[in-house]
Amino acid sequence: MNSFYQSCIICPHQCGINRNQGQLGRCLAPARPKIAKTMLHLWEEPCLSGTRGSGAVFFSHCNLRCIFCQNYAISQEENGRELTEIELSDLFLSLEQQGAHNINLVSPTPYVPSIVQALKIAKEKGLKIPVIYNTNAFDSPESIALLDGLVDIYLPDLKFYSPEVSQCLAGTREYFSHATKAILTMLEQVGPTYINEEGMMTRGVLIRHLILPGYLEESRVILRWIRDFLPREVYLSLMSQYFPTHRAVHHPKLNRTLNPEEYEAIIDYFLDLGLENGFTQDLDSADPQYVPDFDTEEEK
Ligand code: SF4
Structure with missing residues (x-):
């Protein structure tokens, strides 16, 4: 039983429900960390996947x-299995033994207190590789503070700007205000990005922005915010991998992939703003084959 789950205010939704007694908040996450898959992930940015893969741990449920x-x-949906913190720490160590360049915590937000415990246990047992917190960025600064000294790399999305768009596409009007506060806290905590002589990121913040077809103005405002409020050398991944899935297949703007002109327009805008460090993607990454298969057993 983790006392943080007694009246859960881990993320900005601040549900205040008791997850230890089985109550469910907006994320529907249980009190125990729930994992859908682990794998050596080769499709992250090259500075994270390297040659041997990023040790991805996919957590079930999400607060968006x-x-x-x-x-x-x-x-x-309900896929995944619940673990104890000790079992979670063993998963981290197992990924390191398999050769992972790092531990990549994917959608970890609802489980931060358990992750803190598991990382402490794993580090006491010898975990050495960098730890990545790979998040939608709808995190509270207090949660990010709990991770101080345990996380080396923050990998936050910055998805939407306007309250109307985030309400319509993710179920909250408050996304941008909370996500930007969280990103500023992350930057303050880990400082500048460091990429070693092998081209692997070992510390810092890499912001991901998925460009959505028909929402290019959202992308432009987000890039201007990054220019105005973050260090010029901040690392940004401009992602073109959007393809219609889930409920978006019926959405009038989101029922298609991004076209090359839209992607180039945003890359040009990034360069015009004087931003320096960016990763881009091939447009053929907009393909369901690059989504891990969550129906299969864990790859260990
Ligand atoms: S982590 Fe889940 S239960 Fe806790 S505040 Fe956020 S949405 Fe609510």
């Missing part, structure tokens, strides 16, 4: 309700 979520089978 994105209608286009490519991982909806685990974020918005």
